[in-house]
Amino acid sequence: MTTIPHYDVIIIGAGSVGTPAAYYFAKAGFKTLVLDPLPSVGQGSSKKAIGGVRATHSDPAKIRLCLRSLEIFSTWKEETGDDIEWYQGGYCFVAYRQREEQILKDLMVKQKQFNLNIDWYNHDDLLKIVPDLNPNDLIGGTFSPGDGSISPLLCIHSYYTHAMQAGATFHFDERVTQILTQSGKVTGVKTDHATYGADVVINAAGAWSKEVGAMIGLNVPVQPDSHEAAITEHVARFLEPMIVDIRPAPGSSNFYFYQHLTGQIIFCITPNPPIWGFDTNETSSFLPMVAQRMVEVMPRLKNLRVRRTWRGLYPMTPDGFPIVGWAREVQGFLLATGMCGQGIMLGPGLAEMLVRLVQHTNTPADDEILPYMSPYRDFGGQEMLK
């Protein structure tokens, strides 16, 4: 009888969480296997991400993890030699009405408590930072210069190559069909190709993690909704920060755009009501809706030519916060999912923490933020800002 290959850690999903996790686990000496049903790395939702990275959230968990991610992104090229198109242009949330002014200012109080570099800029000062904003009715906005952007494609791919160099194994075109347990403890996984033994299995399957959880009878409350995005031609830099407009409008609750390092504008809209489900086919309603809103906020975008559009999935949780932590029902099953569209910016910081969880070397800071992401929390709360 042949023995089945055994791994210290098996990660389900080679996406924005699973791929960095593979790198840090392998680097820490764990024998690591990543399984993904798609043909290559980051082909699920990661490649659909637009690449914005910010620490300016409203809760300690995401703030801490993203601050760490920002450190990693900004030094990645020095560390590894790989260019992931990091650009520190900041984030700017604009307010054209008192309602948004109030929301942003209230939020800023909290963000300041975490020592985040964010400030309120009134009409004139904000226009100095973003001269092309529509000045009519502009009250002001927040600007956080420490935030920035990367290429999700290059980032995930760079993690992938370095994970392999560190000894991780990736199997693509391979779907997990069963999670094996014995006496209430994970022992491995079965796929449509083979069976593997493992001490720890990590559910990093994003939009598909409910299905993975169900394999051991866990209800992982993640369901995807879809967002469409697009990219334009390259033009000379005229815009520094990501612009976020949180005013609801018919069909959408907010939208955002930024100029990538390559000179291209990348933009995305949050549909309202949300469009639930796995459909990622392009719709006719997206471009007219988002274009009107963007030209309204920045008339200069009028002549910028759109190159390509796509549609990706946000693995949403009921309260908009990630689900990270050990399963109580089955020993050795770790959840790292439900990033709600922020997997790219959370991924590296979170991946490092996953290693600490498995090594049982949690820091006090980890223990402080874990309850916010607990799989067993009351999902009734609502995130202030998404």
Place this chain on the structure above:
Amino acid sequence: MTDYRIQQHPILPIPERKPLEFFWSDQKLTAYEGETIAAALFANGIRIFGHHHMDNSPQGIFCANGQCAQCLVIADGLPVKACMEVVKAGMHIYPANGLPELPKVSQVPAMQPVREIEIPVLIIGGGPSGLSAAIELGKRGVRAILIDDKQRLGGKLVLQTHRFFGSANAVYAGTRGIDIATRLEKDLRAYPSIEIWLSSTALAVFSDQKVGVLYHGHEYVIVKPKVLLVASGAREKFLAFKGNTLPGVYGAGAFQTLVNRDLVRPAEKLFIVGGGNVGLIAGYHALQAGISVVGLVEALPECGGYKVHKDKLVRMGVPIYTSHTILSANGNDKVESVTIAQVDEKFRPIPGTAKSFECDSILIAVGLDPVNEFYLKAKQFNLPAFVAGDAEEIAEASAAIFSGKIKGLEVARFLGLEVGEIPAAWYRTSEILKSRPGKTLIQEAPEVTTGVIPVIHCNQEIPCNPCSALCPHGLIYVDSRDIRSIPVFLGNSYCCEVCERCVVGCPGLAITLVDYRNDPDFPIVSIPYEFTRETLKSKDVITVIDTEGTPLGDVEVISTHSIPTSDRTLVVQVQAPKEIASRIAGIRIQEAAVTQPLAEYVDHIADDIIVCRCERVTAGEIRALIRQGYRDINEIKTVTRASMGACGAKTCTAIIHRLFREEGIPVDEIIESTKRPIFIEVPLGTFAGANGQEGENK
């Protein structure tokens, strides 16, 4: 500044056009009203339109078809494709060097909701198949919108100055492509149920079964058809070789557009890569426009195009190098020479066989791929859809006309109209018209040397029969059940009255008459001729050539004349010794000197071969990834940016597949890259419903 306009053409009339002034880098130049920026710049001798923002490489015209985005210029402050944008009086145009500045806009433009239009049928493409389909629908009163991205209908027919092959009964064979376009358009315009949108580009078929259309170049509209007919034609394949993005390397379609539509002379000395019909015909068009054709390479041992097209070129003095490939286009910022080499049976260049030729332009005519993305998306999204012409299967325009006709009826039937049974014979004709060239038979010269003998220099089985309808006595026979059979002269030496209708009527210029009656030792030979009459006069001495291109001798011209049934094809009569008379198939047009190789071959110094023109990705980079085991083109795209550019992967996809093939990777291991809208780049303001003229509010 030299005027590079064509002033005289044997087939095309030179229209009177209103001149206007525009500025290129602040220099005042003259254009003609209605012409594209690209045509105006070429007419003024400007062939470098900018420099790429990534590596500063020179950019110019490549596709001239609105697809590739190499011809970007800054016109009145906005980046535009020079090949699609019409030049306006007083326009200030600058080269696109590096990243363009996005112009400031001072206020929010007025924005209208995007119009949504319901229509039974949307036809994408107003070329031969789209027009034919629309005519069938128009005849039955079906309401349809036909869109085409160009300013006039006809698709690539408007570039085809030669007379068409095919079946005289079914598809206008014997008529010039340009005239077929006019006839189809006239027929179509008689039907009020068909709405025609010109300068209107399909951008995407969406999953909600709607089609986004850029209407008249500036308004975004959403069309909701009950059924979609995709007749969007073909795109040219690109080729990877050193120097392949130098200005002066064009797709053959681009060249034909500049010469035959825009009436500019983009080259003085041309070299052609590819011996299919497209390359062969482009060579003929070049000669007619007064451009020298230095040579043509074809990688296969035989040209893939019709032999009569090849023969025509060879007779005029164009050397054809079969089993040869292009190694490099040479020059610093424009093409100055080409280097070719012989290839072995695996298409690898044979060392020591390289030679170079002086030329200023290189045409790439290495085949076509269907533009079928809208059809595939429609199928994926369950929008009822049909596909016709080259978008379905690459073939001659005559086949596209016929397949469009059939598809038009199928669409009508789909909509519940009684169209009767589509005759089985139509499908058969359609198949015949699509067929590739068949056997080449060896033809003996006629033995008779008395009376008058028509000599048919057509010995390859191709779908073509206009000659069979030309002889007033019905003496030229082609089997009407299969028009691929070779024509036969049924008469004897006393039947022919030298009406010369067959001479001027054969689309392949492959029939001559030998008249022995006056002087059996020095018969008169009537030869078809499609160059301006002024170039040949009585008593001129010319070199006559046989079908294979062998010079037979120098003979004296007796007359150059036209006959009443002739459509711009002239007859040149020469007197020739009886030994060669029946072998004469044509007249050498260009001097042998222009086709001579350079004394030494030129080695190209560029680093590597470009695969993705938009993002400047090299074959070496992609090949390295394939060797590392990459099989998902999406991943190759991630790492290299290949196919992320402005053209939407229209040029590089075929080459990436070719690289996989060269590396021995089976097709079923390759994961295709995901296809996403939109078809061409469109300003955000257009999607926002800001339909004011571009450039206002600056």
